[in-house]
Amino acid sequence: MTVDVHRHLNQRPPFLFVDSATIESSSSIVTTVCFNSDAEFFKGHFPGDPVVPGVLLIEAMAQSARLLVNYGHGTPVKGYLVGIEVAKFNSIVRPGMTLNVRTALVADYSQIKQFSSGCFHGRTRCARARLSLQLVA
């Protein structure tokens, strides 16, 4: 099922990195992410040789996880990225590359939810991480 990203995420451009999303089940989501070449951060990372910062791939994965949570609640829920585990950056991501971000809920402790997420360009995995979100009641 396709999801209205703007309805279920509070982030807005230029800090909204999820372009579209498909809910696969109550515990998994696939999003598409593409960092446009005119993004401001490319001016500094790196001048004349733009590369998507790894930490922004983490943020894109966190937004995907939050989108899955918010979709389940029906509206955006206040919450924070509180944990990152075994995040690996496997290959360079350039501006304009469309990534598929596959994210699955792997543990649910009510207010703390853990996700496994990976960014793929075609069949190449560019990054992966295990993330924890804390929801605020």
Add this chain to the structure above:
Amino acid sequence: MNTRLEELVDALTQKPPFRYLDRAFEIPGSPGTLGGIAAFDGRADRYQPSDGLPFPFVVECLAQLSSVFLRNMNERASGGLLVSIDSGREYSFARLPASICLRISLRQMMPPFFIFDGAAECDGRIIGEATITVRANVEHES
């Protein structure tokens, strides 16, 4: 003020608006440790919708400080590439604009890989910690 460290901060491959590290300094009595200061202006067009600092930026600051550490340790080093975040924890939210105090310690060397423990403070409280692995002597830093 350590002029060499100032020069190494200026020489970071990351440039504004994606260079957040403003200063680096040695911590007396703590070999293998480096301190730093990062400033975030809180521009709404960069951090919407919250006025809080997203945790990945704290990790980026620690990675930039680790690049300065590697260059300071080895003049031939061209910095470091962030290859993994082994663990990261956010304890509280830094409200923007914010000045972040950073500290990294070299935990382990397995050249070309270097593992650092890092912590970030804001307004006297620790806002987050991370253990990161950086690969030295590569084309880019992250």
